[in-house]
Amino acid sequence: MTTLNVLSRCVAEYDPHALPVHAAQAIVRQWATPVTTAERVPLHDALDRVLAEDVMSPIDVPAHDNSAMDGYAFDGALLDTPRGSESVTLELAIAGKAYAGHPFEGSVPARSCVRVMTGASMPAGCDTVVPQEHVTLDDASGRPSIRFSAQPLARGANRRRAGEDLAHGHAALRAGRIVRAADLGLIASLGIGEIAVRRRLRVAFFSTGDELRSIGEPLGPGCVYDSNRHTLFGMLRRLNVDALDLGVVRDDPAALETALRDAATNADVVLTSGGVSVGEADFTKSLLQRFGDVAFWSLAMRPGRPLAFGRVWSGAQPGHGKHALFFGLPGNPVAVMVTFYQIVRDALLAMSGAAPQPLPLIRAISINAIAKRAGRTEFQRGIATRDAHGQWHVTPTGSQSSGVLSSMSEANCFIVLGHDIGNIDAGDTVDVMPFAGLI
Ligand code: AMP
Ligand code: MG
Numbered sequence: 001m002t003t004l005n006v007l008s009r010c011v012a013e014y015d016p017h018a019l020p021v022h023a024a025q026a027i028v029r030q031w032a033t034p035v036t037t038a039e040r041v042p043l044h045d046a047l048d049r050v051l052a053e054d055v056m057s058p059i060d061v062p063a064h065d066n067s068a069m070d071g072y073a074f075d076g077a078l079l080d081t082p083r084g085s086e087s088v089t090l091e092l093a094i095a096g097k098a099y100a101g102h103p104f105e106g107s108v109p110a111r112s113c114v115r116v117m118t119g120a121s122m123p124a125g126c127d128t129v130v131p132q133e134h135v136t137l138d139d140a141s142g143r144p145s146i147r148f149s150a151q152p153l154a155r156g157a158n159r160r161r162a163g164e165d166l167a168h169g170h171a172a173l174r175a176g177r178i179v180r181a182a183d184l185g186l187i188a189s190l191g192i193g194e195i196a197v198r199r200r201l202r203v204a205f206f207s208t209g210d211e212l213r214s215i216g217e218p219l220g221p222g223c224v225y226d227s228n229r230h231t232l233f234g235m236l237r238r239l240n241v242d243a244l245d246l247g248v249v250r251d252d253p254a255a256l257e258t259a260l261r262d263a264a265t266n267a268d269v270v271l272t273s274g275g276v277s278v279g280e281a282d283f284t285k286s287l288l289q290r291f292g293d294v295a296f297w298s299l300a301m302r303p304g305r306p307l308a309f310g311r312v313w314s315g316a317q318p319g320h321g322k323h324a325l326f327f328g329l330p331g332n333p334v335a336v337m338v339t340f341y342q343i344v345r346d347a348l349l350a351m352s353g354a355a356p357q358p359l360p361l362i363r364a365i366s367i368n369a370i371a372k373r374a375g376r377t378e379f380q381r382g383i384a385t386r387d388a389h390g391q392w393h394v395t396p397t398g399s400q401s402s403g404v405l406s407s408m409s410e411a412n413c414f415i416v417l418g419h420d421i422g423n424i425d426a427g428d429t430v431d432v433m434p435f436a437g438l439i
Helices: 004-008 021-031 076-080 181-189 228-238 253-266 282-291 333-351 406-410
Strands: 038-042 071-074 089-098 112-116 128-131 136-138 145-149 171-173 194-198 202-208 242-249 269-273 292-298 306-313 323-329 362-366 377-386 392-396 413-417 429-434
Touching: 004 021, 004 292, 004 306, 021 306, 021 333, 071 089, 076 089, 171 181, 202 228, 202 253, 228 242, 228 269, 228 333, 242 253, 253 269, 253 282, 253 306, 253 323, 269 333, 282 292, 282 306, 292 323, 306 333, 323 333, 333 377, 333 406, 377 406, 377 429, 392 413, 392 429
Parallel strands: 089 112, 202 242, 202 269, 269 323, 362 392
Antiparallel strands: 038 194, 071 112, 071 128, 089 145, 136 145, 292 306, 306 323, 362 429, 377 392, 377 413, 413 429
Protein backbone atom coordinates (compact mmCIF):
# COMPACT_ATOMS: atom_id res chain seq x y z
CA MET A 1 0.00 0.00 0.00
CA THR A 2 1.37 3.43 -0.94
CA THR A 3 1.17 5.47 2.22
CA LEU A 4 0.34 9.11 2.56
CA ASN A 5 3.88 9.96 3.61
CA VAL A 6 5.40 8.33 0.52
CA LEU A 7 2.91 10.05 -1.78
CA SER A 8 3.12 13.42 -0.09
CA ARG A 9 6.87 13.65 -0.43
CA CYS A 10 6.43 13.59 -4.21
CA VAL A 11 4.67 16.95 -3.99
CA ALA A 12 6.94 19.96 -4.40
CA GLU A 13 7.31 22.06 -1.23
CA TYR A 14 6.21 19.18 1.04
CA ASP A 15 6.82 20.33 4.57
CA PRO A 16 4.49 18.92 7.24
CA HIS A 17 5.42 21.78 9.57
CA ALA A 18 4.48 24.63 7.20
CA LEU A 19 2.69 23.12 4.25
CA PRO A 20 1.61 25.74 1.68
CA VAL A 21 -2.14 25.66 0.93
CA HIS A 22 -1.64 24.78 -2.72
CA ALA A 23 0.67 21.86 -1.80
CA ALA A 24 -1.97 20.51 0.61
CA GLN A 25 -4.62 20.90 -2.10
CA ALA A 26 -2.42 19.00 -4.55
CA ILE A 27 -1.92 16.08 -2.15
CA VAL A 28 -5.61 15.90 -1.30
CA ARG A 29 -6.56 15.95 -4.99
CA GLN A 30 -4.47 12.83 -5.65
CA TRP A 31 -6.47 10.93 -3.06
CA ALA A 32 -9.92 12.10 -4.05
CA THR A 33 -11.19 9.16 -6.10
CA PRO A 34 -14.67 9.64 -7.57
CA VAL A 35 -17.52 7.31 -6.62
CA THR A 36 -18.42 5.14 -9.59
CA THR A 37 -21.94 3.91 -8.90
CA ALA A 38 -24.67 5.63 -10.90
CA GLU A 39 -28.44 5.70 -10.56
CA ARG A 40 -31.24 6.88 -12.84
CA VAL A 41 -33.43 9.58 -11.33
CA PRO A 42 -36.44 11.60 -12.51
CA LEU A 43 -35.46 14.97 -13.98
CA HIS A 44 -36.24 17.15 -10.95
CA ASP A 45 -34.30 14.87 -8.58
CA ALA A 46 -31.21 15.50 -10.71
CA LEU A 47 -30.95 19.12 -9.53
CA ASP A 48 -27.49 19.67 -7.95
CA ARG A 49 -26.48 16.07 -8.72
CA VAL A 50 -23.50 15.10 -10.90
CA LEU A 51 -24.17 13.69 -14.36
CA ALA A 52 -22.83 10.13 -14.65
CA GLU A 53 -22.81 10.16 -18.45
CA ASP A 54 -23.08 12.60 -21.34
CA VAL A 55 -26.63 13.63 -22.18
CA MET A 56 -26.94 13.00 -25.94
CA SER A 57 -29.50 14.96 -27.87
CA PRO A 58 -32.06 12.58 -29.47
CA ILE A 59 -33.53 15.44 -31.54
CA ASP A 60 -32.70 18.78 -33.09
CA VAL A 61 -33.62 21.74 -30.86
CA PRO A 62 -35.44 23.57 -32.28
CA ALA A 63 -36.89 20.69 -34.28
CA HIS A 64 -37.78 22.90 -37.28
CA ASP A 65 -36.52 26.08 -38.87
CA ASN A 66 -38.72 28.76 -37.33
CA SER A 67 -39.31 32.48 -37.24
CA ALA A 68 -37.43 34.63 -34.73
CA MET A 69 -39.86 37.55 -35.21
CA ASP A 70 -43.49 38.41 -35.75
CA GLY A 71 -43.53 39.23 -39.49
CA TYR A 72 -43.81 37.72 -42.95
CA ALA A 73 -41.85 34.71 -44.26
CA PHE A 74 -40.85 34.55 -47.91
CA ASP A 75 -38.34 33.01 -50.30
CA GLY A 76 -35.08 34.94 -49.79
CA ALA A 77 -34.20 34.39 -53.47
CA LEU A 78 -36.51 37.33 -54.15
CA LEU A 79 -33.91 39.58 -52.53
CA ASP A 80 -31.52 38.70 -55.38
CA THR A 81 -33.55 40.64 -57.99
CA PRO A 82 -31.21 43.17 -59.62
CA ARG A 83 -30.74 46.17 -57.37
CA GLY A 84 -29.95 49.61 -58.59
CA SER A 85 -28.43 52.25 -56.42
CA GLU A 86 -31.91 53.22 -55.25
CA SER A 87 -33.67 50.87 -52.84
CA VAL A 88 -35.72 47.99 -54.19
CA THR A 89 -39.26 47.62 -52.93
CA LEU A 90 -40.78 44.15 -52.85
CA GLU A 91 -44.50 43.64 -53.04
CA LEU A 92 -45.75 40.20 -51.94
CA ALA A 93 -49.22 38.72 -51.64
CA ILE A 94 -50.12 37.15 -48.29
CA ALA A 95 -50.87 33.46 -48.89
CA GLY A 96 -51.80 32.46 -45.32
CA LYS A 97 -50.76 32.36 -41.66
CA ALA A 98 -48.51 30.28 -39.42
CA TYR A 99 -48.45 30.44 -35.60
CA ALA A 100 -46.24 28.62 -33.11
CA GLY A 101 -47.65 25.09 -33.07
CA HIS A 102 -49.87 25.77 -36.13
CA PRO A 103 -47.77 25.50 -39.28
CA PHE A 104 -48.79 26.72 -42.75
CA GLU A 105 -49.38 23.43 -44.56
CA GLY A 106 -49.77 24.52 -48.19
CA SER A 107 -47.18 25.58 -50.72
CA VAL A 108 -46.42 29.27 -51.09
CA PRO A 109 -47.18 30.64 -54.59
CA ALA A 110 -44.58 32.76 -56.43
CA ARG A 111 -44.14 36.37 -55.16
CA SER A 112 -46.10 35.56 -52.01
CA CYS A 113 -45.40 35.43 -48.30
CA VAL A 114 -46.90 33.91 -45.15
CA ARG A 115 -47.84 35.84 -42.04
CA VAL A 116 -45.71 34.27 -39.24
CA MET A 117 -45.51 34.69 -35.48
CA THR A 118 -42.36 34.12 -33.42
CA GLY A 119 -41.68 30.40 -33.10
CA ALA A 120 -43.85 29.41 -36.09
CA SER A 121 -42.30 26.79 -38.40
CA MET A 122 -40.96 28.30 -41.60
CA PRO A 123 -43.36 27.41 -44.46
CA ALA A 124 -41.87 25.22 -47.21
CA GLY A 125 -39.84 27.34 -49.64
CA CYS A 126 -39.46 30.26 -47.19
CA ASP A 127 -36.14 31.06 -45.53
CA THR A 128 -36.34 34.78 -44.65
CA VAL A 129 -38.62 36.86 -42.42
CA VAL A 130 -39.30 40.56 -42.74
CA PRO A 131 -40.36 41.97 -39.33
CA GLN A 132 -43.92 43.30 -39.27
CA GLU A 133 -42.79 46.80 -38.29
CA HIS A 134 -40.84 47.08 -41.57
CA VAL A 135 -43.79 46.48 -43.90
CA THR A 136 -46.69 48.48 -45.23
CA LEU A 137 -49.79 46.33 -45.16
CA ASP A 138 -52.41 46.65 -47.87
CA ASP A 139 -55.46 44.61 -46.94
CA ALA A 140 -58.09 46.95 -48.36
CA SER A 141 -58.30 44.95 -51.58
CA GLY A 142 -59.60 41.36 -51.66
CA ARG A 143 -56.00 40.23 -52.05
CA PRO A 144 -53.98 41.39 -49.02
CA SER A 145 -50.33 42.16 -49.66
CA ILE A 146 -47.28 43.79 -48.08
CA ARG A 147 -44.65 46.19 -49.37
CA PHE A 148 -41.21 46.61 -47.87
CA SER A 149 -37.70 47.70 -48.71
CA ALA A 150 -35.42 44.77 -49.56
CA GLN A 151 -32.30 46.80 -48.75
CA PRO A 152 -31.83 46.01 -45.03
CA LEU A 153 -32.60 42.29 -45.39
CA ALA A 154 -30.15 39.47 -46.09
CA ARG A 155 -31.32 36.03 -47.13
CA GLY A 156 -32.01 33.93 -44.00
CA ALA A 157 -32.69 36.98 -41.83
CA ASN A 158 -34.81 36.44 -38.69
CA ARG A 159 -34.92 32.70 -39.10
CA ARG A 160 -33.74 30.23 -36.44
CA ARG A 161 -32.25 27.04 -37.87
CA ALA A 162 -33.31 23.57 -36.75
CA GLY A 163 -30.67 22.22 -34.35
CA GLU A 164 -29.26 25.71 -33.73
CA ASP A 165 -29.59 25.27 -29.94
CA LEU A 166 -28.76 21.55 -29.75
CA ALA A 167 -27.94 19.27 -32.66
CA HIS A 168 -29.28 15.71 -32.92
CA GLY A 169 -26.65 13.14 -31.90
CA HIS A 170 -24.39 15.63 -30.13
CA ALA A 171 -23.64 15.78 -26.40
CA ALA A 172 -25.90 18.45 -24.92
CA LEU A 173 -24.24 18.13 -21.49
CA ARG A 174 -21.07 16.36 -20.44
CA ALA A 175 -20.61 13.78 -17.67
CA GLY A 176 -19.24 15.37 -14.51
CA ARG A 177 -21.46 18.42 -14.79
CA ILE A 178 -23.42 19.49 -11.73
CA VAL A 179 -27.01 19.86 -12.92
CA ARG A 180 -28.32 23.40 -12.37
CA ALA A 181 -31.65 25.04 -13.20
CA ALA A 182 -30.76 25.84 -16.83
CA ASP A 183 -29.70 22.23 -17.33
CA LEU A 184 -33.06 20.92 -16.11
CA GLY A 185 -34.74 23.06 -18.77
CA LEU A 186 -32.23 22.01 -21.38
CA ILE A 187 -32.72 18.30 -20.66
CA ALA A 188 -36.50 18.82 -20.73
CA SER A 189 -36.17 20.54 -24.13
CA LEU A 190 -34.78 17.23 -25.41
CA GLY A 191 -37.86 15.38 -24.18
CA ILE A 192 -35.76 13.44 -21.63
CA GLY A 193 -37.44 12.80 -18.26
CA GLU A 194 -34.90 10.61 -16.46
CA ILE A 195 -31.11 10.76 -16.32
CA ALA A 196 -28.11 8.93 -14.88
CA VAL A 197 -26.35 10.66 -11.99
CA ARG A 198 -23.58 9.51 -9.66
CA ARG A 199 -24.69 8.24 -6.30
CA ARG A 200 -24.41 10.83 -3.56
CA LEU A 201 -21.14 10.94 -1.67
CA ARG A 202 -21.61 9.81 1.96
CA VAL A 203 -19.86 12.09 4.42
CA ALA A 204 -19.82 11.28 8.15
CA PHE A 205 -18.89 14.01 10.60
CA PHE A 206 -18.52 14.48 14.31
CA SER A 207 -17.19 16.99 16.82
CA THR A 208 -14.59 16.10 19.44
CA GLY A 209 -14.10 17.73 22.82
CA ASP A 210 -14.98 17.12 26.48
CA GLU A 211 -16.13 20.74 26.75
CA LEU A 212 -18.78 20.43 24.03
CA ARG A 213 -22.47 20.37 24.82
CA SER A 214 -25.33 19.79 22.43
CA ILE A 215 -28.37 22.04 22.09
CA GLY A 216 -30.78 21.30 24.96
CA GLU A 217 -28.05 20.31 27.42
CA PRO A 218 -27.18 22.68 30.29
CA LEU A 219 -23.88 24.54 29.89
CA GLY A 220 -21.62 23.62 32.81
CA PRO A 221 -18.55 25.65 33.78
CA GLY A 222 -16.01 25.86 30.96
CA CYS A 223 -18.40 24.30 28.46
CA VAL A 224 -19.45 25.59 25.04
CA TYR A 225 -22.21 24.59 22.71
CA ASP A 226 -21.03 22.53 19.76
CA SER A 227 -21.37 24.80 16.74
CA ASN A 228 -19.04 23.04 14.28
CA ARG A 229 -21.39 20.15 13.62
CA HIS A 230 -24.07 22.58 12.53
CA THR A 231 -21.75 24.65 10.34
CA LEU A 232 -20.50 21.43 8.76
CA PHE A 233 -24.06 20.27 8.21
CA GLY A 234 -24.81 23.53 6.36
CA MET A 235 -21.68 23.39 4.21
CA LEU A 236 -22.24 19.71 3.36
CA ARG A 237 -25.91 20.28 2.51
CA ARG A 238 -24.82 22.95 0.02
CA LEU A 239 -22.66 20.35 -1.75
CA ASN A 240 -25.61 17.98 -1.89
CA VAL A 241 -23.82 15.06 -0.25
CA ASP A 242 -25.41 12.55 2.15
CA ALA A 243 -24.37 13.97 5.51
CA LEU A 244 -24.17 11.48 8.38
CA ASP A 245 -24.13 13.25 11.78
CA LEU A 246 -22.28 11.11 14.35
CA GLY A 247 -22.71 13.63 17.19
CA VAL A 248 -20.19 14.76 19.80
CA VAL A 249 -17.39 12.38 20.75
CA ARG A 250 -15.49 12.78 24.01
CA ASP A 251 -11.73 13.20 24.10
CA ASP A 252 -11.36 9.50 24.78
CA PRO A 253 -9.43 7.03 22.57
CA ALA A 254 -12.01 4.23 22.83
CA ALA A 255 -14.93 6.51 21.94
CA LEU A 256 -12.95 8.05 19.09
CA GLU A 257 -11.98 4.66 17.72
CA THR A 258 -15.61 3.52 17.71
CA ALA A 259 -16.74 6.68 15.92
CA LEU A 260 -13.98 6.47 13.30
CA ARG A 261 -14.62 2.80 12.57
CA ASP A 262 -18.33 3.51 12.31
CA ALA A 263 -17.55 6.29 9.82
CA ALA A 264 -15.13 4.12 7.81
CA THR A 265 -17.80 1.41 7.57
CA ASN A 266 -20.63 3.68 6.50
CA ALA A 267 -19.14 6.65 4.68
CA ASP A 268 -16.77 7.64 1.87
CA VAL A 269 -15.36 10.54 3.84
CA VAL A 270 -15.15 11.39 7.54
CA LEU A 271 -14.74 14.92 8.83
CA THR A 272 -13.95 15.66 12.47
CA SER A 273 -13.32 18.94 14.23
CA GLY A 274 -11.05 19.59 17.17
CA GLY A 275 -8.27 17.62 18.81
CA VAL A 276 -5.66 17.90 16.06
CA SER A 277 -3.51 20.68 17.45
CA VAL A 278 -0.11 19.94 18.92
CA GLY A 279 -0.03 18.38 22.39
CA GLU A 280 -3.65 17.38 22.47
CA ALA A 281 -3.35 15.31 19.32
CA ASP A 282 -1.12 12.65 20.77
CA PHE A 283 -3.68 9.94 21.43
CA THR A 284 -5.53 10.73 18.21
CA LYS A 285 -2.21 10.33 16.48
CA SER A 286 -1.35 6.96 17.97
CA LEU A 287 -4.91 5.77 17.38
CA LEU A 288 -4.92 6.79 13.74
CA GLN A 289 -1.52 5.29 13.14
CA ARG A 290 -2.95 1.93 14.19
CA PHE A 291 -5.85 1.74 11.77
CA GLY A 292 -5.28 4.64 9.45
CA ASP A 293 -2.76 6.25 7.19
CA VAL A 294 -2.85 9.81 8.38
CA ALA A 295 -0.46 12.75 8.25
CA PHE A 296 -0.65 15.59 10.75
CA TRP A 297 0.05 18.82 8.98
CA SER A 298 0.67 22.30 10.07
CA LEU A 299 -0.63 24.31 7.14
CA ALA A 300 0.97 27.62 6.23
CA MET A 301 -2.40 29.31 6.48
CA ARG A 302 -4.45 31.35 8.89
CA PRO A 303 -6.87 30.51 10.28
CA GLY A 304 -6.68 26.73 10.00
CA ARG A 305 -3.11 25.80 10.82
CA PRO A 306 -3.55 22.25 12.23
CA LEU A 307 -5.07 19.68 9.88
CA ALA A 308 -4.94 15.89 9.81
CA PHE A 309 -5.47 14.18 6.48
CA GLY A 310 -5.45 10.61 5.28
CA ARG A 311 -7.53 7.43 5.29
CA VAL A 312 -9.08 5.34 8.04
CA TRP A 313 -10.10 1.69 7.85
CA SER A 314 -12.85 -0.24 9.57
CA GLY A 315 -10.61 -3.34 9.90
CA ALA A 316 -7.93 -4.24 12.43
CA GLN A 317 -5.15 -2.53 10.49
CA PRO A 318 -4.67 -0.20 7.51
CA GLY A 319 -5.77 -1.86 4.27
CA HIS A 320 -8.36 -4.07 6.01
CA GLY A 321 -12.11 -3.64 5.73
CA LYS A 322 -13.78 -0.56 4.33
CA HIS A 323 -12.10 2.80 4.29
CA ALA A 324 -12.94 6.47 4.23
CA LEU A 325 -10.94 9.56 3.41
CA PHE A 326 -10.28 11.41 6.64
CA PHE A 327 -10.04 15.14 7.36
CA GLY A 328 -9.31 16.12 10.95
CA LEU A 329 -10.21 19.82 10.94
CA PRO A 330 -9.15 22.26 13.66
CA GLY A 331 -11.56 22.99 16.51
CA ASN A 332 -11.91 26.74 16.17
CA PRO A 333 -15.20 27.48 14.42
CA VAL A 334 -13.81 29.89 11.79
CA ALA A 335 -10.86 27.60 11.10
CA VAL A 336 -13.34 24.78 10.40
CA MET A 337 -15.02 26.83 7.73
CA VAL A 338 -11.82 28.10 6.13
CA THR A 339 -10.22 24.66 5.95
CA PHE A 340 -13.47 23.20 4.66
CA TYR A 341 -13.65 25.68 1.77
CA GLN A 342 -9.95 25.71 0.96
CA ILE A 343 -9.04 22.05 1.42
CA VAL A 344 -12.11 19.81 1.79
CA ARG A 345 -14.63 21.25 -0.68
CA ASP A 346 -12.72 20.45 -3.88
CA ALA A 347 -12.04 16.91 -2.64
CA LEU A 348 -15.75 16.32 -1.97
CA LEU A 349 -16.69 17.67 -5.40
CA ALA A 350 -14.05 15.52 -7.11
CA MET A 351 -15.19 12.45 -5.16
CA SER A 352 -18.78 13.21 -6.15
CA GLY A 353 -17.64 12.92 -9.77
CA ALA A 354 -17.64 16.64 -10.57
CA ALA A 355 -14.80 18.64 -12.04
CA PRO A 356 -14.14 21.30 -9.37
CA GLN A 357 -13.84 24.78 -10.84
CA PRO A 358 -11.56 27.37 -9.22
CA LEU A 359 -13.57 29.69 -6.99
CA PRO A 360 -13.95 33.17 -8.48
CA LEU A 361 -11.83 36.01 -7.08
CA ILE A 362 -12.46 39.71 -7.60
CA ARG A 363 -9.99 42.54 -7.12
CA ALA A 364 -10.91 45.12 -4.50
CA ILE A 365 -9.25 48.14 -2.92
CA SER A 366 -8.47 47.59 0.75
CA ILE A 367 -9.99 50.41 2.81
CA ASN A 368 -7.68 49.61 5.72
CA ALA A 369 -4.08 48.68 6.31
CA ILE A 370 -3.89 44.93 7.09
CA ALA A 371 -1.03 43.30 8.98
CA LYS A 372 0.06 40.16 7.11
CA ARG A 373 3.10 37.93 7.40
CA ALA A 374 4.68 36.59 4.21
CA GLY A 375 5.03 32.79 4.10
CA ARG A 376 1.44 31.82 4.79
CA THR A 377 -1.94 32.32 3.13
CA GLU A 378 -4.44 34.31 5.16
CA PHE A 379 -8.20 34.32 4.82
CA GLN A 380 -9.62 37.36 6.56
CA ARG A 381 -13.34 37.88 6.84
CA GLY A 382 -14.30 40.96 4.89
CA ILE A 383 -17.19 43.12 3.80
CA ALA A 384 -16.95 44.05 0.12
CA THR A 385 -18.98 46.86 -1.42
CA ARG A 386 -19.18 48.21 -4.95
CA ASP A 387 -19.12 51.97 -5.49
CA ALA A 388 -21.04 54.01 -8.08
CA HIS A 389 -18.19 53.56 -10.60
CA GLY A 390 -18.26 49.77 -10.30
CA GLN A 391 -15.05 49.62 -8.23
CA TRP A 392 -15.00 47.11 -5.34
CA HIS A 393 -13.75 48.10 -1.88
CA VAL A 394 -13.22 45.79 1.07
CA THR A 395 -12.79 46.15 4.80
CA PRO A 396 -12.07 43.37 7.31
CA THR A 397 -14.87 42.60 9.78
CA GLY A 398 -13.87 43.49 13.34
CA SER A 399 -12.31 40.55 15.12
CA GLN A 400 -10.24 38.17 13.03
CA SER A 401 -9.87 35.65 15.86
CA SER A 402 -10.49 32.13 14.58
CA GLY A 403 -12.91 31.50 17.44
CA VAL A 404 -15.25 34.37 16.54
CA LEU A 405 -17.92 32.86 14.32
CA SER A 406 -19.93 36.08 14.18
CA SER A 407 -17.18 37.45 11.91
CA MET A 408 -18.19 34.80 9.36
CA SER A 409 -21.87 35.68 9.70
CA GLU A 410 -21.18 39.39 9.23
CA ALA A 411 -18.77 38.98 6.32
CA ASN A 412 -19.72 38.60 2.67
CA CYS A 413 -16.28 37.53 1.45
CA PHE A 414 -12.86 36.22 2.33
CA ILE A 415 -10.00 38.64 1.79
CA VAL A 416 -7.42 36.23 0.36
CA LEU A 417 -3.87 37.31 1.12
CA GLY A 418 -1.54 35.02 -0.82
CA HIS A 419 1.43 33.04 0.54
CA ASP A 420 4.13 35.52 -0.50
CA ILE A 421 2.26 38.75 0.31
CA GLY A 422 3.35 40.95 3.25
CA ASN A 423 1.60 43.89 4.96
CA ILE A 424 -1.20 45.60 3.05
CA ASP A 425 -1.45 49.41 2.99
CA ALA A 426 -4.78 51.21 2.81
CA GLY A 427 -5.51 51.71 -0.91
CA ASP A 428 -3.69 48.52 -2.02
CA THR A 429 -5.57 46.11 -4.25
CA VAL A 430 -6.35 42.69 -2.77
CA ASP A 431 -8.11 39.49 -3.88
CA VAL A 432 -11.58 38.88 -2.54
CA MET A 433 -13.50 35.59 -2.66
CA PRO A 434 -17.25 36.35 -2.50
CA PHE A 435 -19.41 34.15 -0.30
CA ALA A 436 -22.28 34.37 -2.80
CA GLY A 437 -22.67 30.92 -4.29
CA LEU A 438 -20.05 29.48 -1.94
CA ILE A 439 -21.62 29.59 1.50
P1 AMP B 1 -9.19 22.10 19.77
O1 AMP B 1 -8.69 22.14 18.37
O2 AMP B 1 -9.92 20.86 20.09
O3 AMP B 1 -8.10 22.41 20.73
O4 AMP B 1 -10.24 23.28 19.89
C1 AMP B 1 -9.86 24.64 19.69
C2 AMP B 1 -10.95 25.58 20.19
O5 AMP B 1 -12.13 25.37 19.44
C3 AMP B 1 -11.35 25.36 21.63
O6 AMP B 1 -11.61 26.62 22.21
C4 AMP B 1 -12.61 24.55 21.54
O7 AMP B 1 -13.45 24.71 22.66
C5 AMP B 1 -13.23 25.10 20.30
N1 AMP B 1 -14.07 24.07 19.70
C6 AMP B 1 -13.67 22.82 19.36
N2 AMP B 1 -14.69 22.13 18.84
C7 AMP B 1 -15.76 22.97 18.83
C8 AMP B 1 -17.10 22.82 18.41
N3 AMP B 1 -17.53 21.68 17.87
N4 AMP B 1 -17.93 23.87 18.53
C9 AMP B 1 -17.49 25.03 19.07
N5 AMP B 1 -16.23 25.24 19.48
C10 AMP B 1 -15.36 24.21 19.38
MG1 MG C 1 -10.56 19.88 21.75
